[in-house]
Amino acid sequence: MLHRYLPMTEEDKQEMLKAIGVESIDELFSDIPESVRFKGEYNIKKAKSEPELMKELTELSAKNADLKRYTSFLGAGVYDHYVPVIVDHVISRSEFYTAYTPYQPEISQGELQAIFEFQTMICELTGMDVANSSMYDGGTALAEAAMLSAAHTKSKKVLVSKAVHPEYRDVLKTYAKGPGIEIVEIPFTNGVTDVDALKAAMDEQVACVIVQYPNFFGQIEPLKEIEPIAHTGKSMFVVTSNPLALGVLTPPGQFGADIVVGDAQPFGIPTQFGGPHCGYFAVKSPLMRKIPGRLVGQTTDEEGRRGFVLTLQAREQHIRRDKATSNICSNQALNALAASVAMTALGKKGVKEMATMNIQKALYAKKAFVENGFEVPFMGPFFNEFVVKLNRPVKEVNKQLLEKGIIGGYDLGRDYPELENHMLVAVTELRTKEEIDMLVKELGDSHA
Numbered sequence: 001m002l003h004r005y006l007p008m009t010e011e012d013k014q015e016m017l018k019a020i021g022v023e024s025i026d027e028l029f030s031d032i033p034e035s036v037r038f039k040g041e042y043n044i045k046k047a048k049s050e051p052e053l054m055k056e057l058t059e060l061s062a063k064n065a066d067l068k069r070y071t072s073f074l075g076a077g078v079y080d081h082y083v084p085v086i087v088d089h090v091i092s093r094s095e096f097y098t099a100y101t102p103y104q105p106e107i108s109q110g111e112l113q114a115i116f117e118f119q120t121m122i123c124e125l126t127g128m129d130v131a132n133s134s135m136y137d138g139g140t141a142l143a144e145a146a147m148l149s150a151a152h153t154k155s156k157k158v159l160v161s162k163a164v165h166p167e168y169r170d171v172l173k174t175y176a177k178g179p180g181i182e183i184v185e186i187p188f189t190n191g192v193t194d195v196d197a198l199k200a201a202m203d204e205q206v207a208c209v210i211v212q213y214p215n216f217f218g219q220i221e222p223l224k225e226i227e228p229i230a231h232t233g234k235s236m237f238v239v240t241s242n243p244l245a246l247g248v249l250t251p252p253g254q255f256g257a258d259i260v261v262g263d264a265q266p267f268g269i270p271t272q273f274g275g276p277h278c279g280y281f282a283v284k285s286p287l288m289r290k291i292p293g294r295l296v297g298q299t300t301d302e303e304g305r306r307g308f309v310l311t312l313q314a315r316e317q318h319i320r321r322d323k324a325t326s327n328i329c330s331n332q333a334l335n336a337l338a339a340s341v342a343m344t345a346l347g348k349k350g351v352k353e354m355a356t357m358n359i360q361k362a363l364y365a366k367k368a369f370v371e372n373g374f375e376v377p378f379m380g381p382f383f384n385e386f387v388v389k390l391n392r393p394v395k396e397v398n399k400q401l402l403e404k405g406i407i408g409g410y411d412l413g414r415d416y417p418e419l420e421n422h423m424l425v426a427v428t429e430l431r432t433k434e435e436i437d438m439l440v441k442e443l444g445d446s447h448a
Contacts, residue, residue, distance in 0.1 A: 065407055067271065071435045075385050075426025076216070076410035077138065077165050077263065078271050081244070082354065082430055084345040087268040091338050101294075101333075105309045112308035115296045115333060118280075118340040125246040125351075126260040127253025128282035133294040134336040135279030135328065138263030139171035142210065142240045144281065144292045144326055145259040146172055149208035149236045150181050152290060157182045157205040161193040163215035166415035168240065172210075181207070191219040191378030191387065198229055208236040208259075213252060214245050217424065218362070218385025219378055223255035231256065242266060243280065245383045247355035259283050268342025269335050278335035288312065292326030357429035358384035361436065365427045368440045377422070385426045387412065387419070390443070394423045397443065404442055 013025075022028050029037070048056065072080045091097060095110060102108030102115075115133045122131040135141040146158045158176065160169055162185045169185070176183050184201055187194045193211055202209075209230035213221045223239065230237035238259045239252035244266040246252075252260045264278040265271075283291055289312060297311035346354060362384045370376055375389040390397055394411035401408040413420035427436065 065402060067407075070402075070405050070407050071431070071438070072271075072407040073409050073425050073427065073431070073439055074407050075218075075428075076424055077167065077265075078274055078277075079244075079266050079384075079426060079428055080271055080430055081266050081428050083268050083270060084342055086345050087338050087341045090341045091334055096334065096337055102310065105307065109308060111333065112296050112310070114337045114340055115294075115331075116298060116308050117344070118336045119296060121340060121343050122243070122264075122280045122282055125243050125251065126241065126257075126280075126282045127251030128257070128260050129253075129285040130288045130291060130295070131280060131282040132291050132331070133296055134264070134331040134333065135261075135281050135293060136332060137275065137277035137279045138240060138261065138265075139165070139168040139279075140328070141261035141263070141279035141281045142168045142238070143172045143175035144328060145238045145240075145261050146181070146208060146210065147175060147179070147326065148259065148287070148290055148292065149238060150179065152287070153207045153234045153236060155205050155207035155234070156180065157184060157203075158207055158210065159184050159186055159198065159201055160210040161186045161188060161198075161212065161215065161221075162416075163188040163191065163193055163217060163219070163221070164210060164212040164240065165216045168212075188215075188217075191215070191217045191380060192221050193226065195222070195225055195229065198226065202229060202232045202235070204233055206233070206235040208238045210238045210240065213239050213241045213249070214383040214385070217378055217387050218382040218426075220249065220381040220383065223250075223252060223257070227256045242383065244351070244355050244358065247351040248359065249383075253282075253284070257284075258287065264336065264339040267346075268338035268340075276332065276335060278332040278339055292328050293331055354429050355383075358427070361429065361431055362386060362427040364433070365425065365431075365436045365440070368436060369425075369443075372440055372444050374443070384428055385424055388423050388425055388443070390421045390423055393421060397423070401439075401442055404438075406439060406442060408439075 017023065017028070067080055096114070102111045105112060119131040119133060123129065135144065150156060150158065158181055160172060160183060173183050186198050186201060192215065198209065209226065211221045211226055213223060215221055227237055236258040237256060238261070239257045241252055241260055241262045243262055243264055260282045262280055264280050269278060281291060281293065291312070294310055295312045296308055299307050299309055301307045343351060362382065366376060366386045369388050376386060377389055378387050394413060398408035398411070409423040409425040412422040412424050
């Protein structure tokens with residue numbers, strides 16, 4: 001007997017047809033002209049029984065290089081970090097797992113408080129005054145920051161460093177196309193934004209300057225040097241940042257950033273094929289009423305008890321469209337909760353220790369590569385990623401590494417032609433000395 005995933009017997013079908021007042025499926029579609037109806041058979045597999053289907057899907061999933069069986073040195077925006085066990089326990093609770101937008105605060109206090117705590121922790125990490133309830137991911141958060149800057153300054157030019165994540169820059173260009181905002185990319189030198197090129201590109205039409213901290217190559221951008229340039233005229237300073245790195249780095253808010261955005265994936269969110277993620281968006285107080293998406297505020301009820309409500313909603317669903325700062329329609333409440341639980345479980349001390357371990361282990365790996373004769377082109381301060389030059393295509397090397405149970409680094413030649421045969425290597429706190437040594441050895445064998 002075949003078991004359908006959504007079971008429907010012939011009796012079910014007849015009952016539904018009777019309820020809507022038709023005799024057959026053909027009659028149901030009688031309004032569609034015969035000339036445009038598809039009369040053939042779809043080229044799809046025959047339905048399988050549940051056991052057969054489970055067997056096929058299990059065989060397919062076994063082909064994936066998962067992080068339980070493989071050692072990963074792939075980062076580039078998605079990182080293999082420690083996820084406290086309590087994270088899955090909390091987010092799997094039905095009151096969180098099935099929750100949607102908390103429009104009715106009187107029955108959504110748990111969800112609202114979780115979001116409020118997320119906002120609070122993001123503000124503490126970034127050194128900013130206000131954070132929203134989350135964005136889709138780091139890329140859309142960055143693009144929204146650029147759009148806010150353009151609207152606030154009434155300018156139509158955005159300067160973005162080429163050391164910003166290539167996919168983030170692609171999202172930015174897509175956002176900018178509609179309103180006709182010009183995107184100017186600033187080159188990098190020695191792995192960080194070229195300050196002289198940035199100075200030369202500044203003019204009255206610039207809405208904002210965008211840099212990444214740490215940047216796509218893992219290098220630490222000199223925010224103190226960039227900030228006065230970014231604030232030339234009415235221009236704004238936007239920083240996209242790895243929140244884990246802010247456990248040890250000086251927060252962008254202390255360098256005068258107007259908007260700080262990023263992706264909360266390093267906290268409690270698995271790599272899971274690149275998504276879903278959870279973007280964050282934080283601003284200084286003067287921009288509070290222009291922040292996109294939702295914002296949860298703290299209040300008291302009639303009896304003086306602490307409570308939480310949605311407040312300052314500047315999206316087009318809630319206010320007049322011409323007054324809205326953004327048409328972004330949702331947030332990532334479940335992933336924001338995961339990030340909140342992870343940060344809470346780690347605590348301030350734990351976040352700092354975790355970030356420090358990333359630096360120490362990445363530094364060990366970088367030194368090992370240098371000692372084994374590899375060229376490491378960018379030698380400035382970095383977080384948990386660095387660039388290694390190979391003498392063969394990265395794609396070929398990664399295929400060989402995969403056969404050894406290693407997921408290699410990111411092929412920078414895909415996005416930067418000048419960095420062909422360069423690999424971006426990510427070393428997180430989960431990588432052991434033995435795993436790092438194995439990577440260096442395997443790359444050394446292929447490098448010889």
